[in-house]
Amino acid sequence: MPKDSGIGASPKRREDVRFLTGNGNYTDDINAHGQAYVHFLRSDIAHGTLNSVDTTAAAAMPGVVRIFTAADFEGVGGVPCGWEITDRHGNAMQEPKHPVLAEGKVRHVGEPIAAVIAESLEQARDAAEAIELDIEELPAVVDMKAAVAEGSVKVHDDLTSNLCYDWGFVEENREAVNQAFQDAAHVTSLELVNNRLVANPMEPRVAIGEYNRSTDDSKLYTTSQNPHVIRLLMGAFVLGIPEHKLQVVSPDVGGGFGTKIFHYAEEAFCTFAAKACNRPVKWTSSRSEAFMSDAHGRDHVTKIELALDADNNFTALRTDTYANMGAYLSTFAPSVPTWLHGTLMAGNYKTPLIYVNVKAVFTNTVPVDAYRGAGRPEATFQLERVVDKAARELGVDPIALRRQNFITEFPYATPVAVEYDTGDYHATMDKLTEIADLSGFDARRKASVANGKLRGLGVNCYIEACGIAPSNLVGQLGARAGLYESATVRVNATGGLVVMTGSHSHGQGHETSFPQVIADMIGIDEGMIEIVHGDTSKVPMGMGTYGSRSLAVGGSAMVRATEKIIAKAKKIAAHLMEAADADIELKDGEFSVAGTDKSVAWGDVTLAAYVPHNYPLEDIEPGLEETAFYDPANFTYPSGAYACEVEVDPDTGKVSIERFSAADDFGNIVNPMIVDGQVHGGIGQGIGQALLEGCVYDEDGQLLSASFMDYAMPRADDVPFYSVDHSCQTPCTHNPLGVKGCGEAGAIGSPPSVVNAVVDALQSAGKTDVTHIDMPLSPGRIWAALNS
Amino acid sequence: MAKVSMTVNGKAASADVEGRTLLVSFLREELGLTGVHVGCDTSQCGACVVHVDGKAVKSCTMLALEAEGSEVATIEGQAAEDGSLNTIQAAFQEHHGLQCGFCTPGMVMSAAALLKDNPKPSEQEIRTYLEGNLCRCTGYHNIVKSIMAASGQDVSALAAE
Structure with a gap:
């Protein structure tokens, strides 16, 4: 039975009324x-x-x-x-x-x-x-490899070259990884491009x-x-x-x-x-200005190699990536191809040795920085493509090859410096097999073929790191900021609460979901709780919303502040009922003394806090307002398995997405409706990257795709209904809500399955030499591959 | 400058405007109807869709003077006098058909125009009709679902998706 309030319920979003009636308060409305x-x-x-x-x-x-x-x-x-x-x-x-x-x-x-x-x-x-x-x-320099070649034009005359950095990770493993490749029974290698994208939120x-x-x-x-x-x-x-x-x-x-x-x-x-x-x-900003002044995303050129032993176990992984920084360093640009990318290269697999090299390059293009997923989509795409290619080369089932190499014991310390706390990759793959009806694929392929179309199935896994981040760790890694979050919970005399959170909602629905958590903790109606965000004069401090961190970090700060509220309220209740603090219980908005029938209501306690006539003034101050800062102990590690089925028209090269399924493990879920929506949106953007979107410069540095007429945004008829499931839940072990974050998963997990599916479709038509096509998989590229 | 007069959400409105003033600028800046959004400058995104004499129009692509004497309806006029949402608005809330809300006014106005002409559109008809409305948040899943629900179609089979 679905809950109708609190954690696990899907109440209608309270912010929707103003947006649906034209009463939103966007910056341009001011x-x-x-x-x-x-x-x-x-x-x-x-x-x-x-x-x-x-x-x-x-x-x-x-x-x-x-x-x-x-x-x-x-x-x-x-x-x-x-x-x-x-x-x-x-x-x-x-x-x-x-x-x-x-x-x-x-x-x-x-x-x-x-x-x-x-x-x-x-x-x-x-x-x-x-x-x-x-x-x-x-002369302009646009191509990254040309930019770091000897004698290149320099973007910045006062720098020694266009190379921002040459990063190796884990540098100490470099020789061991190279040795593992020499010892490998099989090596699969792949060169690919992670296409440059423009985020294009609808509001400029x-x-x-x-x-x-x-x-x-x-x-x-x-x-x-x-x-x-x-x-x-x-x-x-x-x-x-x-x-x-x-x-x-x-x-x-x-x-x-x-x-x-x-x-x-x-x-x-x-x-x-x-x-x-x-x-x-x-x-x-006009939209045209947005295209040439908003930081762009992705834009990696990568060579990835996977080493396997004779039993198809992954033994080593090696990557060589060029990452475009654009002309200047945007706020977090240097972290994206490094710590948000290299640390995820283990993926869902127990590959023991990994070496990642990233050369970040200045070019005469708009700065490049984080776009939904930020480094993790780039990691996932190359890894899941090379695993798929390895399966084809070895003649084994791509799902079986993945399962064979899954990490199964947690916590798991990867060779790329992070520790996954929880996960169950077989469970999400099992769930995917069910919701995607993988057993029915052959019949669907026959039907497509009978209809003159090619049909392909692509599957992939993903892991991501969310809830950024432990401040002491990111400080060691070069961050010039702490990445905690703060929350102030102010309880008013008549019992209502205002939560001032440093998280920011720009579509995620915090005004609805955050009260669900506090309502459960206190046992009061969600309507008594208001969320305030987005104003430095109202919220004491905040690091904001990105990296799927709001609930895991901002929500945890809110929980900690509410715990302080409850602890103080219990002291007040104990005084009112002439009992010991330790004997006070809070349930359904009532404080009671354990083992007795004495109780006082939430509102009686909050009123006493502000009208302290009968109040322990010698022990505690009047008022009921608490602030907490929460600094996470680790990242969180959502994971999942995605499947895409495509039809390819062999005459035109046009791809249509026929089915898309996502089985995610986000740990505990506060609002399933909002989580579904986040995954839908991420998948839409991932399909956009895979099939449609590409930010294109000519060799003189002119931006050719500088409007919605030239940059193909996904439209309603480019995508299907998605089948999403998040019933596999291995809660995070180190935050109080056991949540992992869901905002980016869809965009991380979907591009590889689309490309895997298209390659599968083309291979089914006998094009066994087609092992990869770079995104976006435009009809022209597919047609060329089919007719190569 | 020239005087333009029209009826907007049932009320008379007039102002002196430049010949180059777009309808969307007139609505946003002269009348304060800031629910009409501007998401692009090439008539692609549909965030500015309003109804002019009953037809869905991108108000960034029409001069204010061209709407002289017209009946204009915007998102601000869609709910009832008491604030209760109309069928389409309610369906969008019920089925989480919006996230950041920026494309939403245009989506709702386009959906209203579609359902007026085609009271029970198929999924594909909805998707095709919305080709002039971009959304970056929802992947369109819940928008299409909301419009199907608003047209009285059973979307419970989609609930698990």
């Missing part, structure tokens, strides 16, 4: 009194020397308030990077300055050069056209800066997944504003998918300009 509008003049060439920016004529245009260039930012910091990687020789990565407005050179199409502030947006745009630029175009980025001259307070509204992180990065590193003089607000945010984690130049600009102009300044 207009400050007296605001001016910003238009950024952006570079339309990829690489050039910026000789001069003449704003004289533009400044005289109607409505212009002021025009800013790099000269106005002398003494202002660059946009900082939040993670430093140490390379395999022990040296720090190369870290170029990232100016707010281009200084001396332009390094990618879309880089802001000047900013016009005017009374209206139209006037700002008109004036920007009158700015005279003198840019001496330089917006920033509104405000300044109060009488108090010297600055305020920024921004479309961020982590307003406190923006406050810290922008305040401390760019503008020099202390936290107590800077408020950052991220109200309703229309999707993030990673690209709204980062601190962007436009945020710093609007905050800076509001003070300089002494009036509010608003910037709303």
Whole structure:
């Protein structure tokens, strides 16, 4: 019987009413009194020397308030990077300055050069056209291997080369891994591309800066997944504003998918300009600007090799990856191809020896950073593709080969430095076999063939690391931040609660799911609990929402704060009932004395806390408000098994997804409806990556896919209904809720199964030489493979 | 500048606008109807869909002056006077047909236009009709399900999916 409230229930989302009636409060819906509008003049060439920016004529245009260039930012910091990687020789990565407005050179199409502030947006745009630029175009470098070749054009003249870092992991294992390959009975190797993507949340980025001259307070509204992180990065590193003089607000945010984690130049600009102009300044990104200024995702080129012994046991894994950083280091960019990627290369398998090499490269392209999954999709894709290829080469069933090599004992310390606490990979594979009706595949293939189509089945597993992260560990790994979360639980006199959480909801439904947890802990109605997030002036501290961390880390902080509330409330109840603290029990919103019929209601205790006439004032303070910071002991490790069935039209090469099934283990589940939705959305994006999406630059660094007319977003008729299941649950052992995180799984787990399925379909037509096709699997690529 | 007048959600509205002012700008900035969203600049995403004289229109692709004298309906006018959700809105809430909510107004308005012409659309008809509405959060599963449910079709078999 499904529950109707509390943990495990699926109440309707309370945030939906405002979104369904047009009453959401997105950043672009906010207009400050007296605001001016910003238009950024952006570079339309990829690489050039910026000789001069003449704003004289533009400044005289109607409505212009002021025009800013790099000269106005002398003494202002660059946009900082939040993670430093140490390379395999022990040296720090190369870290170029990232100016707010281009200084001396332009390094990618879309880089802001000047900013016009005017009374209206139209006037700002008109004036920007009158700015005279003198840019001496330089050859651009787009291809990563060309960028690190001897004699390449340098993106940054003050760096020694375009190589950001050459990372080896685990460096000490390098020779042992090489030896294992020499001893292998079989080696499967594969070269592949993890295609560059644009996150494209439906809401473009917006920033509104405000300044109060009488108090010297600055305020920024921004479309961020982590307003406190923006406050810290922008305040401390760019503008020099202390936290107590800077408020950052991220109200309703229309999707993030990673690209709204980062601190962007436009945020710093609007905050800076509001003070300089002494009036509010608003910037709303167009979609075209988003394509050339939001950090992109993925963009890896990899060679992966898998060594097996004569019994088909995996004995070693070796990878060689080039990872595109773009022209500058975005906030967390260096961590994505390293610690969020290399540490996941064991996957679900007990491969004893692994060596991962990653060369991060600067190119004349938009910066690349985390996109849904961030490093883990790249790890999963290459691993699950090479395992599939190995199965074909060895003539064994790909599921059987996976099962044979599954990790089965937990906790399991991988050779890539992490320890999986729990998991049951056979269970999710069993569940997948059932929900995907794998036994019915042959019949479905026959039906497709009879219909003139090819049909393929692709299966894969995945493991991911969520709940980032233990602060002391990530500090050792180069993070320039702690990755805890905070929550304040404020109980009002009449018993209602407000939870101020550092997690941020931009579609995940925290306003609904977080109260379910507290309602269960206290035994009160969810309607008595309100969630506040997204405002640094209301929430004490927060590291924000990314890496599927909200419930595992933010939820745990909320649980810890609520435990403190309950402990104090029990002391008050004990006083009211003249009993010992230790004898007080809380159930269904009633405090009782064990073994007696004495009880007081939740509301009696909360009222006593604020009207302390009969109260243990000598022992405890009045009031009922507690804050907790939760720093996780480990990552969490969701896992699962996915299956995709495709039909391929041999005449056109068009792929259609006929069935898609996902069996996930997320540990405990708070709201199954929301979890289903998260998986659906992730699968949609994964299918998008596999079949449709590709961010394309030409050799001169021109962005060819800079609108929804050129960049193929998945549409409703590109995807089927998905079959998802999360009944396999091995709870996390180290957080109080036993939860693992579900936000990214779908995007991590789905691309390999799509590609595996298409390769299977083509092989079924006798194209046994087709062992891989790079994403996106466009009809042209499939047709070419079929007719090769 | 020229004066434009129209009826929006049953109320008369007029303002002086530039010739280049888009209908979406008029609705958002002049009338404060910020439920009408702008998600792109190439008429692809559908977050700005409203009804003009009963037809679904991308309000980013129509000049305000072109709507002179028209009856315009936006997401703000879909719920009842007492705030209760209409059938489509209620179905979206019931079946988790929205996450971040940004595409939602356009999805609801497109769904309303579809169901007006085709009261019991098939799954494929819904998917095809929504080709002009992008969603990045839901993978479309629960949007299609919500519209099927709003049209009175039994979606319980999809409950496990």
